[in-house]
Amino acid sequence: MPQDTNLLLQSSWPRLTECFQYTVLVYVPFGILWLCLPVYLVSLRLSKVTNSLPISCMSATKMIISFLLAIICVVLIVGDVGYTIRSHQDISLAEYSSYIIRLVSYVILGLIVYMERRCHVTSSGLPFTTWFFLVICDAVPLYSKIMLKEYDPALLKFCMFVLLYALQVLVFLLHIKADNFGIGYLPPRTSPEVTASFISRYLYIWIARSVVFESLAPRILRQEIRLLCVLSP
Numbered sequence: 763m764p765q766d767t768n769l770l771l772q773s774s775w776p777r778l779t780e781c782f783q784y785t786v787l788v789y790v791p792f793g794i795l796w797l798c799l800p801v802y803l804v805s806l807r808l809s810k811v812t813n814s815l816p817i818s819c820m821s822a823t824k825m826i827i828s829f830l831l832a833i834i835c836v837v838l839i840v841g842d843v844g845y846t847i848r849s850h851q852d853i854s855l856a857e858y859s860s861y862i863i864r865l866v867s868y869v870i871l872g873l874i875v876y877m878e879r880r881c882h883v884t885s886s887g888l889p890f891t892t893w894f895f896l897v898i899c900d901a902v903p904l905y906s907k908i909m910l911k912e913y914d915p916a917l918l919k920f921c922m923f924v925l926l927y928a929l930q931v932l933v934f935l936l937h938i939k940a941d942n943f944g945i946g947y948l949p950p951r952t953s954p955e956v957t958a959s960f961i962s963r964y965l966y967i968w969i970a971r972s973v974v975f976e977s978l979a980p981r982i983l984r985q986e987i988r989l990l991c992v993l994s995p
Contacts, residue, residue, distance in 0.1 A: 771976075792896075803877075814879055815880075821941055824933055828872030830929060834925060834926045835861045837860050844960065882938045885939075885958070890961065900930060962994040
């Protein structure tokens with residue numbers, strides 16, 4: 763493990779120490795999850811919605827990917843233990859702890875998807891924010907492994923991490939869109955905010971579409987009236 767504190771400045775590419783990668787880049791995204799989790803669970807518990815949403819393909823895929831990520835962490839832990847036994851070289855405690863934190867957090871994220879369906883939640887900010895920071899933070903160890911050519915001495919471990927990152931990107935993309943399957947009948951004048959995703963509500967994308975439609979509606983109506991006048995005998 764590189765111990766040089768000036769490794770970032772002395773390298774030709776933005777290289778961070780493995781200790782930093784296994785601690786800060788793991789603690790930041792999962793720290794957000796663990797700090798906000800109690801409050802979020804209480805809010806779900808206090809929800810007055812009694813009917814739950816059915817399990818959709820999107821929510822099922824989110825749960826399956828979360829549990830697959832947990833399995834990958836188990837494989838990485840077992841691989842590190844086997845490497846230690848074979849080579850008689852110790853793996854850092856930071857690396858072990860990072861995999862354990864990932865394992866537990868992935869299971870929690872999968873259970874959150876199930877609980878949200880039970881509480882009639884189609885899109886929420888906590889999972890989205892966690893996956894967003896995971897995709898950003900895990901990009902650092904990914905390009906570090908590629909630049910250091912870690913696929914030569916440990917191909918399986920490298921492939922497992924690439925698969926882990928790819929699945930994280932996939933589940934993050936799934937959280938961008940609200941899962942409105944089974945939400946039921948909505949009145950014609952229902953606000954688009956009800957079915958909007960978290961990122962759409964946060965950036966007010968849902969209201970932007972309404973504003974554009976309302977501004978174009980009179981023009982479209984005039985064109986339709988003019989067309990009817992032309993076609994009428």
